[in-house]
Amino acid sequence: MSTQVYRPQESVYGLLPKEEENTPKPPRYVSKFRPAVVQEEKLPKRPMRTMGPAKVEGPAPEKFLKKHSKEPKLPDKAQSAKEGRINPLKKPPVPTHTEVPPMGLQTKRDFTKTCTFVSAKPQLTNVDSNKGHKEVLEKSGLVPKYIKKTDFGKVPPYLQQRNAEKQKAQEEYDSYVKEQREKQAMKQLSEEERRDILEGLKKNWDRNHHEYQGLSLVIDTSSKRARKERLETTLKQLEKDIETFERFKIIYIADN
Structure with missing residues (x-):
């Protein structure tokens, strides 16, 4: 597709000299903090403003760095053990067999309600594979625990009630059929x-x-x-x- 370039026609007015137009430049950017910076520059210089103190006091020769001096120190074992044994709430020691017990004292403690801790019995499990798979024996269905119930093998009460209602309904129906047959007897x-x-x-x-x-x-x-x-x-x-x-x-x- 050919593109046609537009060319203006020549005119005698194009031969006349034209005056150059000078576009004015925008004003130069001046920061609003310039007066403060100029005033700060006129002030006398302050030492150690950016590079730290000019002179640092060195360590004394007799205070040289020793080995393990900066590691945290643990308290003394004997002292800590002694402090740990001191307990203001600690009960007095058990009296010996030679001491005479004080008479006339009564205690509020009920020895009949003291807790007795029984060691928990191990839970019986059934291992049914060579890889160690196991399951609780009580919930596996292999333990005959239901036959030990008092009502084992008996019909539940709700089934007995349902059977009684069913039998009663059947008897009423039979009596109704018999009555209708007697009425319609040939x-x-x-x-x-x-x-x-x-x-x-x-x-x-x-x-x-x-x-x-x-x-x-x-x-x-x-x-x-x-x-x-x-x-x-x-x-x-x-x-x-x-x-x-x-x-x-x-x-x-x-x-x-």
Whole structure:
């Protein structure tokens, strides 16, 4: 992509001499602490102001540095042991067997409540690997500690209560079912009643069959067709009932 440089057109005014413009310089920076520094420089010089004391008193020849002189010194063992034994609150020594004990003294100390320290028994552990892995024997389940309880092998009280409630609910349900069965009990037909019903069904079948035989051979109207279908349905139902009463000797009839 070519870039086109803008060049201004030449003019006769560009031939005229131009006067040089002198830009004024900014004022020189002067610190605000300059007067104080000048005043401080006019003061007389103070010795040992920056380089320390001009003369240092040297050590005396008889006070030369000795070996281990700057190491901290520990107190004397005998003195420290003696001071450590001095205790103003220390009890008097135990009397000897030759001394006569003072009579009439009473103590407030109760010897029945003195603490007796029993040595703790070692905790039994079970090591089950050659690398030393161990576990507490009491919590491992290998110790038969539950069989030693007084109620071991007995049904817990809450389970006994639950079983009693369950048994009571079952008995109430059984009594309710028995009562409903007694209310809805079916009546058993006797042999005479069964025979009477069977004879009545057969008579009805004979009557309907005789009526069916009296139908005309030509059924050309809807009324004749309806009568024929009604008689056929009645005969089929009667035949089914007769077969049932002849087949079963014991028959139950519901009250409702």
